[in-house]
Amino acid sequence: MFKIDPTANRINPLEVKRFTDLGFTERKHLQEWLENYPQALTQGDGDELLIIQKEFDGFDDTRERLDLLAIDKDGNLVIIENKLDDSGRDVVWQALKYASYCANLKKQQVVEIFQRYLNQKAQNEGSAPADAESVLLEFLQADDLPSVQLNTLKSQRLILVAAHYRKEVTNTVLWLSQFGVNCQCFKVTPFQAGAELFLNVEQIIPTPEASDFMIGMMAKEAEEKSASNEQRQSHRLRLAFWEQALEAFSQSSCSLYNNISPGKDHWLAAGSGLSGMTFNVIFGKSEVRVEFSMARAQPEANRFVFDHLAAQKEQIEADFDGALVWLPLPDRKACRIQFGKPVDGYDKTNWPEMIYWLIEHMTRLEKALSGPLEKIKQELKNKNLNLESANSSKELLKNP
Numbered sequence: 571m572f573k574i575d576p577t578a579n580r581i582n583p584l585e586v587k588r589f590t591d592l593g594f595t596e597r598k599h600l601q602e603w604l605e606n607y608p609q610a611l612t613q614g615d616g617d618e619l620l621i622i623q624k625e626f627d628g629f630d631d632t633r634e635r636l637d638l639l640a641i642d643k644d645g646n647l648v649i650i651e652n653k654l655d656d657s658g659r660d661v662v663w664q665a666l667k668y669a670s671y672c673a674n675l676k677k678q679q680v681v682e683i684f685q686r687y688l689n690q691k692a693q694n695e696g697s698a699p700a701d702a703e704s705v706l707l708e709f710l711q712a713d714d715l716p717s718v719q720l721n722t723l724k725s726q727r728l729i730l731v732a733a734h735y736r737k738e739v740t741n742t743v744l745w746l747s748q749f750g751v752n753c754q755c756f757k758v759t760p761f762q763a764g765a766e767l768f769l770n771v772e773q774i775i776p777t778p779e780a781s782d783f784m785i786g787m788m789a790k791e792a793e794e795k796s797a798s799n800e801q802r803q804s805h806r807l808r809l810a811f812w813e814q815a816l817e818a819f820s821q822s823s824c825s826l827y828n829n830i831s832p833g834k835d836h837w838l839a840a841g842s843g844l845s846g847m848t849f850n851v852i853f854g855k856s857e858v859r860v861e862f863s864m865a866r867a868q869p870e871a872n873r874f875v876f877d878h879l880a881a882q883k884e885q886i887e888a889d890f891d892g893a894l895v896w897l898p899l900p901d902r903k904a905c906r907i908q909f910g911k912p913v914d915g916y917d918k919t920n921w922p923e924m925i926y927w928l929i930e931h932m933t934r935l936e937k938a939l940s941g942p943l944e945k946i947k948q949e950l951k952n953k954n955l956n957l958e959s960a961n962s963s964k965e966l967l968k969n970p
Contacts, residue, residue, distance in 0.1 A: 571770055573763050584761035584768060589654050589733060592760055592767065596654040597625075600758065601637055603769070604650065604731065608640055610771045611650070611729055611756055618643055620709045622684040622702075629671040636668040639683070645710060645718055646725040646752075647672050647680070657732035662742045665753070669726040677720045681706060728753040733760075735774070743775050804855075805834040807916060811853050812838060815925045824933045827851075839863070842939075843947055847875065849936060851928050852910070858924050859910035860932045862939055869903040876905035878946050879939070889938035909935065 572581040594600065601624065604610060608619040623639040638650035649672060651665045675683070685702035692699035703715060712718045728751070730743070735755060743753045755775035761768040812832035819827045826840035826849055839848040846866035852859035864872035876898055879886065887894055890909070897906040909931055913924055 571759075571761055571768070582763070584763050587760045587762050587767075589760055592762070594654075594760070596652050597637075600652050600654055600731065604652065605638060608638075608650075611731070611754075611773075618709075619648060620706070621687075622680065622706075623687045626683065628683060629668075632671075634664075634667065636665075636672075639672070641680070641706070641709070641720075642727065643710065644725075645720040645722070646727050647675070647721050648727040648729055650729045650731065653730070653732040655733045657730065657735045657739045659736060659738055661730055661732070662728075662739055662746070662753075665728045665730060669728055672721070673723075673726055675721055677715065677718070680720055681715070724750070726752075730755045731758055732756075733758055740775060747776065804836075808834050808836060808853060810918075811915075811921060811925075814921060815851070815853070815928060818925045819929055822929045822933070824929055824936065826932065826936060842943060844875065844943065844950075847872075849932065851932055853915060853924075855915045856912060857910050858913050858915065858928055859908055860928060860935050861906055861908035862935065863904060863906050865904040867903070872903060872905045873898070875946055876907075878949075879907065879942055882942050886938045886942060889941075890934050892934075894935075907939075 571584045573584055574581055589595075589600065605621050605624055608621050612619055619640040619642055621638055621640050624637065625635045626639045627633060627635040636649055637652045640648040640650060642648055647669075649665050649668045651661055651668070653661050681702050684706060685699075688702055688705070689699045707713070707715065707718070710718055730739070730753070732755075735757065740755065743755055746753055753775070754773055757770075757772045757774045759770045759772070761770060809832055816827055816830060816832055816838075827838060830838055830840060832838075836854055837850050837852050839850045842849055842862065847862070847864045850859075850861045850863050852861065864875050866872050876896075880896060880898075883894075883896065892909060895908045895910075897908065899905055911927060914920055915924065
């Protein structure tokens with residue numbers, strides 16, 4: 571750090587000092603400075619702190635004291651631990667203990683702690699104490715205490731302050747950040763230039779540039795965990811549903827799925843006698859569906875079969891006893907014919923009715939398509955269709 575001399579148009583280096591060399595102590599000086607100007611430990615306009623207690627020892631069954639207790643604009647308690655020239659080896663452990671103690675504080679207890687702090691401060695200054703609840707509501711910009719989110723689960727923050735950090739401390743803090751523990755390290759350095767003293771306060775973990783990145787990464791990780799948990803839950807539900815459904819299919823007249831095992835996908839497929847073309851039953855969160863899927867690797871083959879079935883649409887729907895949804899899907903390789911029903915699929919009480927519906931409608935769909943598919947299969951055989959030929963289906967359609 572340098573001091574600017576505008577008259578001489580020069581910069582002069584400031585002398586780095588140790589707190590102890592200057593006669594400063596942790597409680598009498600550093601703690602006092604931060605208590606009266608906590609914004610030295612904030613980054614940005616909206617990141618404010620309100621000190622609500624110092625030398626707090628209100629923990630059951632322990633005589634330990636945390637240096638400063640604050641609250642931020644989001645209603646999170648902030649544990650501030652000061653270590654002057656050297657962080658020591660155990661500062662993270664101390665801060666974590668204090669955070670665990672504070673995690674149990676209820677909203678009214680926080681207000682009472684703050685009120686005791688204000689009372690003591692007013693007594694020292696010889697003035698009337700402010701009302702803790704009013705000050706707190708004004709700071710949080712809230713109308714009343716019941717509406718305030720205060721010291722919620724896993725919301726506690728840690729701030730460590732020291733002139734020098736040992737490697738075991740910084741490594742531990744960085745490791746804790748991976749688990750969503752909000753811990754900041756501030757490096758405080760005193761400087762001297764003649765009779766003038768200066769204090770530099772610098773956040774070193776996480777760096778200001780990395781803070782937004784880390785917050786974004788933690789949010790992304792939380793989103794991924796949520797999605798992963800939801801996926802596992804979906805897999806368990808599907809497996810349970812298909813186990814029940816296949817048991818019911820095995821006792822019905824529909825034999826399509828007799829040799830099919832339950833899985834974690836939202837669908838089960840059974841062969842139709844045509845390669846790559848299957849009868850599918852679908853179990854979704856908001857729908858159950860039966861379908862005939864034409865999904866060979868060659869789109870012209872799928873379209874050939876679809877067009878031949880579509881030419882018999884009226885008779886097929888009459889045999890099915892209902893209007894089907896015909897999906898040529900020209901922008902995709904596959905084609906599909908389907909029939910569905912909206913349901914609350916994840917409500918297990920609906921499963922017996924859903925399974926009955928799937929069996930009934932798959933039985934009807936297989937029956938309606940079995941005759942036309944047998945004829946198409948014979949046509950393919952008679953025409954000796956080369957499905958890997960790009961022009962095969964076009965030639966067949968020109969010369970049926």
